[in-house]
Amino acid sequence: MLKSNFKNKFGMFIHWGLYSLVEKHEQALARYDMSCEEYEKLAEIFNPVKYDPEKWVLLAKKCGMKYICFTAKHHDGFCMWDTKQTDYNIMNTPYGKDTLKMLADACEKHGMLLSVYYSNPDWHHKYGYNPESTHQWKAKYPDVCDTEKYREFVKAQVRELLTGYGKIYSFFWDIPPKIEDASLNALVRELQPGIIINDRGWSEGDFSTPERRSADSEGKHYEYMTEACNSVGQQSWGYRRGEDFFSKRFLCCSINKYMALGASYLLNVGPDANGEISGKYEKKLLSVGDWYNRTEGCLEGGAEDDRNYSVEGNKYFTSKKNGKTYLHFYDGLVSDAIVMRNFPCLPKKVRLLNSGKELSFTAEYLPEMFTGNADSINGRSLHIIGFDSDDYADEPIIAEIEWAE
Ligand code: GLC
Numbered sequence: 158m159l160k161s162n163f164k165n166k167f168g169m170f171i172h173w174g175l176y177s178l179v180e181k182h183e184q185a186l187a188r189y190d191m192s193c194e195e196y197e198k199l200a201e202i203f204n205p206v207k208y209d210p211e212k213w214v215l216l217a218k219k220c221g222m223k224y225i226c227f228t229a230k231h232h233d234g235f236c237m238w239d240t241k242q243t244d245y246n247i248m249n250t251p252y253g254k255d256t257l258k259m260l261a262d263a264c265e266k267h268g269m270l271l272s273v274y275y276s277n278p279d280w281h282h283k284y285g286y287n288p289e290s291t292h293q294w295k296a297k298y299p300d301v302c303d304t305e306k307y308r309e310f311v312k313a314q315v316r317e318l319l320t321g322y323g324k325i326y327s328f329f330w331d332i333p334p335k336i337e338d339a340s341l342n343a344l345v346r347e348l349q350p351g352i353i354i355n356d357r358g359w360s361e362g363d364f365s366t367p368e369r370r371s372a373d374s375e376g377k378h379y380e381y382m383t384e385a386c387n388s389v390g391q392q393s394w395g396y397r398r399g400e401d402f403f404s405k406r407f408l409c410c411s412i413n414k415y416m417a418l419g420a421s422y423l424l425n426v427g428p429d430a431n432g433e434i435s436g437k438y439e440k441k442l443l444s445v446g447d448w449y450n451r452t453e454g455c456l457e458g459g460a461e462d463d464r465n466y467s468v469e470g471n472k473y474f475t476s477k478k479n480g481k482t483y484l485h486f487y488d489g490l491v492s493d494a495i496v497m498r499n500f501p502c503l504p505k506k507v508r509l510l511n512s513g514k515e516l517s518f519t520a521e522y523l524p525e526m527f528t529g530n531a532d533s534i535n536g537r538s539l540h541i542i543g544f545d546s547d548d549y550a551d552e553p554i555i556a557e558i559e560w561a562e
Contacts, residue, residue: 163353163382164457164458165383165416165419165420165421165422165456165457165458166222166223166224166270166421166422166457167220167221167222167223167412167416167421167422167424167449167456167457168217168222168223168224168225168226168270168272168384168421168422168423168424169213169216169217169220169222169224169225169226169423169424169425169426169442170225170226170274170386170388170394170423170424170425170426171213171225171226171227171228171425171426171427171428172228172231172274172388172394172395172396172425172426172427173227173228173237173256173395173396173427173428173432174228174231174233174235174237174395175196175199175200175203175233175235176199176231176233176395176396177205177395177396177427177428177429177430178199178202178203178430179191179199180396180397180398180429180430181393181395181397181398182392182393182394182395182397183228183231183232183393183394183395183427184231184232184233184295185395186232186233186280186295187232187280187294187295193280193281193295193297196233197245197281200235200245200249200250201250201251202250202251203247203250203251203252203430204250204251204252205252205256205428205430205431205432206252206431206432207431207432207433208252208256208259208428208431208432208433209432210256210259210260210262210263210264211263211266211267212433212434213225213260213263213428213434214260214263214264214266214267214269215267216434216439216442216443217269218267218269219443219446220424220442220443220445220446220449220450221446221449221450221452221454222269222424222446223269223270223457224269224270224271224272224326224327225260225264225269225270225271225272226271226272226273226274226327226329226423227257227260227271227272227273227274228274228276229257229273229274229275229318230274230275230276230279230314231274231276231331231395232276232278232279232280232292232295232331232332233280233281233295234276234279234280234281234282234285235247235281236314237256237257238255238256238257238258238317238318238321238322239255239258239321240314240317241313241317242310242313242314242317243281243282243310245281257318257322258321258322261322261323264323265323270324270326270327271322271323271324271325271326272325272326272327272328272329273318273319273322273325273327273328273329274329274331275311275314275315275318275328275329275330275331276331276332277290277311277330277331277332277333277334277357277358277359278290278291278292278293278296278331278332279296279307280293280295280296280297281297282297282307282310283297283298283301284298284301284302284303284304284306284307284310285297285298285307286298286299286300286301286302287302287304287307287334287335287336288302289334289335289336290332290333290334290335290336291332292332304336308336308338308341311341312340312341312344315341315344315345315348316344316348319345319348319349319352320348324349325349325352326352326353327352327353327354327355327364327384328345328349328352328353328354328355328358329355329357329366330354330355330357330358330359330362331357332357333356333357333358333359334358334359336359337359337360338359338360339359339360340359341358341359341360342354342358342359342360342361342362353382355384363382364381364382364383364384364421365381365382365383365384366383366384366385366386367383367385367386367415367420368385368386368387369386369387369388370385376418376473376474376475377418377461378418378419378460378461378476379418379419379420383415383419383420383421384420384421384422384423385411385415385420385421385422385423386422386423386424386425387403387408387411387422387423387424387425388403388424388425388426388427389402389403389408389424389425389426389438389441389442389445390402390403390427390438391403393427394425394427395427396427396428396429396430396438397427400437400438402437402441403441404551405441405444405445405448405551405552406550406551406552408424408441408445409445409448409449409551409552409553410487410488410552410553412424412445412449412456413452413456413474413485413487413553413555414474414485414487416456416457416459417456417459417474417475417476417483417485417487418474418476419459419460419476424442424445426438426439426442448511448552448553451510451511451512451513452510452555453510453557455476455478455481455483455510455555455557456476458478459476459477459478459483460476460477460478461475461476461477462475462476462477462482462483463477464477464482464501464560465499465501466497466498466499466500466501466539467497467498467499468484468495468496468497468498469495469496469497469498469526469538470491470496471486471488471490471491471495472486472487472488473485473486473487474487480559480560481557481558481559481560482557482558482560483510483555483556483557483558484555484556484558485553485555486553486554486555486556487553488553489546489549489550489553489554490544490546490554491546492544492546493542493543493544493545493546494540494541494542494543494544495540495541495544495556496523496526496538496539496540496541497538497539497541498526498538498539500520500538500539501560502560502561502562503518503520503539503560503561504518504539504541504558504559504560504561505559505560505561506558506559507541507556507557507558507559508556508557509543509544509545509554509555509556510555510556510557511548511549511552511554511555512545512548512549514543514545516541516542516543516544516556517541517542517543518539518540518541518542519539519540520537520538520539520540521537521538521540522536522537522538523538523540526538541556544556
């Protein structure tokens with residue numbers, strides 16, 4: 158679907174469930190070949206006594222995030238809410254409280270939007286096996302297939318999720334079931350008018366979900382609603398002890414590339430089995446958030462900049478918002494200055510968003526721009542100086558230009 162009144166946002170993805178006790182991966186059951194019985198026993202000890210969703214919400218806010226997408230049910234089939242459709246849920250653990258409800262309340266209190274992640278594969282449900290789909294490796298009953306029955310179960314759960322937890326901003330199906338049934342998305346829309354749905358469900362959704370990649374687009378703004386996602390760690394979406402954390406530079410560049418072109422971005426964290434986002438997980442989020450906040454919202458709701466100019470020798474994307482041009486040097490800058498050719502007019506003001514500093518500029522002849530043609534001596538470039546590039550080697554550099562006309 159084309160963008161209409163959609164405004165892209167930065168959000169927090171949260172993968173949290175029984176797997177946080179294993180401390181390896183959200184699909185530990187399959188990827189570490191645990192037995193279903195052994196895995197199910199985790200429900201008997203899951204007791205995240207430090208869970209305080211208000212802390213999560215305030216952390217997300219502090220990082221400039223506008224929504225939280227929460228794994229209500231991952232492939233293991235364990236439900237993080239008080240579902241009446243299966244006993245395999247958070248109420249039947251020593252903790253015994255509806256974790257989703259607590260998060261929904263905290264989001265409402267602080268004006269944070271809430272999105273729901275729901276896995277189509279279900280390794281616990283009797284009829285969760287679906288030969289059409291991928292990610293069925295650990296289904297407990299791989300020979301029992303009754304898609305009709307499973308679909309009714311999914312619908313009943315969707316109904317619970319979309320009626321009991323207030324306003325839901327978006328619905329994140331995971332792993333396309335490869336069975337076409339438009340009635341599921343129709344149900345989602347009926348229960349939550351205005352919701353947006355991703356493209357991993359039972360029929361075409363509203364937005365696409367590039368995952369774990371950096372945008373390889375040519376710098377063209379997205380025409381289709383898009384939400385990219387990646388985790389702060391390279392090996393897992395769920396909590397992992399000894400995770401290989403991505404560098405701040407890698408994460409910020411990825412966020413900048415997608416968001417400058419109009420996509421939303423979900424940055425994932427895996428809270429631990431106590432219910433906390435702490436240690437390196439929290440530190441990484443805060444360092445990304447520190448950069449993100451200095452972008453002053455220019456990555457949200459920007460559009461394609463149709464002005465005619467080019468910047469020499471650097472990798473960049475452009476966007477415009479409120480009449481201003483934004484130059485996103487997602488790969489750093491090769492020097493402390495930039496040289497623009499074919500600039501539309503002189504700027505009124507140029508700022509380096511990384512520090513907020515105002516930059517000086519002149520339209521001048523630059524000797525290294527000499528093309529071998531003596532006439533080009535008169536060709537002036539817009540020379541913007543004073544970028545302090547080395548101070549921002551670990552983050553994308555963004556310049557804001559206010560033009561004189
Ligand atoms: C991948 C992973 C899955 C995770 C998802 C998030 O599909 O396999 O475990 O939940 O990405 O988008």
